[in-house]
Amino acid sequence: MATSSVLPLHLPSCARRASTALRASAAPAAATATTAQSLEESFGRKGLRFVGDPAGGAPTAELSVRNGSSLHLRLGDGLVTSYKPKVYWKDDGCREVLYTVAGKGGVGLVLNEASSSSSAGAGIAAQWSLVDGAEWTVRDADSDSYDAVQVELGCTKGKLDISYVVTLYGVSMATAVIVRNTGTKPVELTGAVLSHIKFDKRGGTAVEGLRGCPYCSQPPPAAAFSLLSPAEAMMREDPGWFSGGGEEPRQGIWTVEEDLYTVLKKKVSRVYAAPPEERKKRVYSTAPSKFTTIDQYSGLGFRLVRMGFDDMYLCSPGGMYEKFGKDYFLCTGMASMLVPVVVNPGEEWKAAQVIEHDNL
């Protein structure tokens, strides 16, 4: 078996790994199994089913756990199109967290390879995506039948072996990316996991936990699934009648977040991180490892935890949300986009984002 499903995230029970390892190794070259039925036969288990797309597109994996939470993962491009955790005790109690419209949105992975030109100080000359249009194949699946299900997708781009692991737990979901460099030259990557999270109303949307963290305006990494393109995200909005607050800082200028709650009514596109010049120092103040999104109207909060990534990207569409639907949303996620990550030959880079909640 090429890769085991043991990754930074350990399923609560390790006992089942032996039996699933046997079953997975019995299914050779899963790359050819692209129909929902064949995937179901090789990887289907309690809590994981594969559903074909009626429109003829790629199948979708539906993960579910005992308490009713579920997650839908589109296998063609590895986009998580739906995440419905159980957030209320009464009745069904599951509520959709992600915002997906017309096949875009949700939680997706952006991974770019950056090439810095050899002349000194030229910075990043070109970036090209490693995952746009990639063929994701299901490499492995694991579950403990009650409270955790995990699916691993993989693709190989040149000399890089990329695994994308999506795990569903009772009150959280995790997306992890592992990049292995099987070539002979070091590779520089920038990556992000962008999540589009739904909120009830524009006025009651805020993020907590970023106080003291420096931020600057930055366009998001370009992604096929994101709702706002980088140019749209950076467009400044008219202040309207009550502009309130200060101007959004220009790109490249770092300011420190002072409020405990960052209210996101206006249109912003920011990266919260320790500034790259700071990182060159011997010891620098690290950015917070998690923040919580707050929705005043539904009273729910979801915590996003950053592991392995360096920056946190936060974008609110402001008035532009009306183009997509009547719900407000935030495009946010963990990223390593300011300073490229170097993966040397033979090494791997792991990073993950966890969305969890304590609303129960």
Add this chain to the structure above:
Amino acid sequence: MHLTGVLGVSSPPLAPFHCSCSGAKKQSCSLRPPRQQQRSRLRVARAVEVGAPEPSQVEEPSIDFAFVSPRLLPDGTPDVHYRTARGGQKLRDIMLDGYIDLYGPYDKVLLNCAGGGVCGTCLVEVVEGKEMLSPKTEVEKELLKRKPKTWRLACQATVGNADSTGQMIVQQLPEWKIHEWDK
């Protein structure tokens, strides 16, 4: 000199994925109390002493801190934040200036004594570097009589003086932590 070797980590303070959590099952989600009573142990590698910074002529002397959160990250690695500050201040001031969670649930307006030394809520556990802190005051000895010896009150402990250098590892909210420190 980065704080390499802290907590058994061998990479710069960016991606502590190779934590040597020997023993027990790793906890998955965070704020829920752990289902099993097993605790993971964190090892403090001795490499920290070797990498002690020489005070360079250009930068002013400062003390480096590694603050460890009581909850591990969802994959079992410790949640550490690094800060650097001049010596001579109280540990509480350093933590609040750096927006480190010192009080936990007692962070609100009237729930702590804000440095008065009477409430006993600003508990921290000093894992490494206790020689840099001022000795325990009478107030601390009284309030921490039944607590482990490594615990201090951040509002009563002064860290070195203005030109001292060194490194400290501080565990925030020791009453809430779910891991143990191996010495």
